[in-house]
Amino acid sequence: MSAAIASAPAALEARSLSLSFGGLKAVDKFSLTLPARGLCGLIGPNGAGKTTVFNLLTGVYKPDTGECRLGDARVDGLKPSAIAAAGLARTFQNIRLFGSLSVLDNVRTAGGVRARSGLFRSLLRTPLYLAEEAAIIERSLELLDMLGIAHRAGEQAKSLPYGEQRKLEIARALATEPKVLLLDEPVAGMNTNEKREMRALIQKLRDEFDVAILLIEHDMGLVMDICENITVLDHGVTIATGNAAKIQQDPKVIEAYLGTTEDAVADDAASAAGADGGA
């Protein structure tokens, strides 16, 4: 596929999505345009509503208002499974694997969404079913190989170390043949080496699978390095969008992360008072 043309529809487009939990406005008028093969970031302090945005996009929560398009298709209000079938895959912040299934079966299960054979074909084992299963297994093994965990294929998913569980989640997401991939904190809890590896992997995924990627991450180094466009959330409100340089200069972003000058002055005064009191 050639580079994204301006007139081509965005891979994922959200328009003023809002969601309230009771009186709490968890997400307020969230908009986002993720171009085809784009790599964008979603950042914000803890509790800003980043994962809630993911849950809105993937259909776990239904937005109160706003709309969401995947390519040409409207997907807001659909079930998560239908949205996944339409081409949106995700990973989870707190890893959610099929623990007692084997690593290979975790990926195969996800590949099943692209199979046409239903229950009766499976029970009769028709030629189409056999061909599809073989194709899914083959692709699943290639995915595992690409993520470097093929040697674990026969093991139980829950017996994998943390880093490999994260990779398995990505492999499973890719098995659904997505057009858009949402990664929720892909490098959380990883060491420097693993982070470097994951960064290379994320960029490789885009080229290999022609997929647009949106990622949530607290590791600013990673986000600033690889994301073309960054959206900053605070208390459910989008406070800034733009490239890394622009975001870093934005006073609102600095305020959200570091607090206001008045806060700092007050903090200083308080600590000074504390120090005086202690002396």
Next chain:
Amino acid sequence: MKRVAERIAQHRVAAGPAVVASLWPLIAGIAIAWFLQQWLAPMIGPFYAKVLLDIGIAIVAASSLNIVNGFGGQFSIGHAGFMMVGGYAAAWLTYYGSIHLWGTPALHGGFLGGGDLLFLASCLLAGVVAALTGLLVGLPSLRLRGDYLAIVTLGFGEIMRVLVQRTGDVMSPAEAQKAGLGGTVGAMGGSLGFGGIPTYTRIFYVYVFVAIVVVCAYRLKISSQGRALLAVRENEVAAESVGINTARVKVQSFVMAAFFAGIGGTLFAHELGTTLNPRELGFQKSIDIVIMVVLGGMGSITGVVMAAAALTVMPELFRGFATYRMPIYALALIIVMIVRPQGLFGIKELWDTQLWRRWFHRGGRGPGHTPQAIARELRSERAGGEPGRDVIDRKPPMDPSQPETRRSEDES
């Protein structure tokens, strides 16, 4: 990376071998059933032949529950209710059908004669009627889980029992002929039970259905459909996120389980020496079936089959102890659950256990691999240049810094 759709062509299987592969387990099952009927049953005598029959019915019941309870993780404790629905539907057809066709509810025709065909038709009717009720019971499973779903299924079993108890007396052949087939629907014997059902259940038929249920359960387990069910059991949110319609999958599992339970109920209803009454297929029976599934390992077909057989034979073996029979049975259960809380095999099949591998030197295959699949893995050329089987067999290098990574394989 190539998509699944682009790969299908190169994995095409010729129709001939596929038909053979599809049918041979069924043909083998029929052969085994015939062998059991013709050779084993006369040898072991009528008492143990009856035990053999009961084992078969227990396997049908437990394996069908295993589909919804083991694979899907939907805790259903009203499974005997489906057996009751199926059993009564089938008994109605064979009893009143016989009267209308031949004027008497007695056995009619020999092997695969008219009576046997009517019996097989009643099995189908039972399956369909039970499957429809399964659809009805499956719907609450979309909103409820765990204990709450268990209560709903329990309630379903009780409702079925009460409904059957409210039916009128069984009609005599003369009355039934006067009433016409439609007029006999309410006459199922009430709380006294449905007497006079022709006893068509034979070892052959029972084990043909055992073969069908077990083969279907196994094929379900290793298919995408079945793995979707296992995924729902493991993590529903994640299952939805990879495109599995959890609602559909759950209801499907209820329908399929109920279909086979209905057939199990038919076999039970037409068995010599049992009476079809609401008490026999009540809560106690449901619990018995649940115990078979839990003991065998939720999700393990071979485990559940073995548990069903063992738990049917055990009370018979302990008959000599008379008064201590049930306490011993209960104690044995408690001990097994303490020693192996995940059941005999957990989610695995017999051939996936370490003991089996050690004895038969088989490769460490994960659950859900068929010979065909592995053969194709071997053939497929992969990026690393290694056949798929090697990838699966190869053990990861031991990492001393992470002792947690090599936990016991039996954990589940």
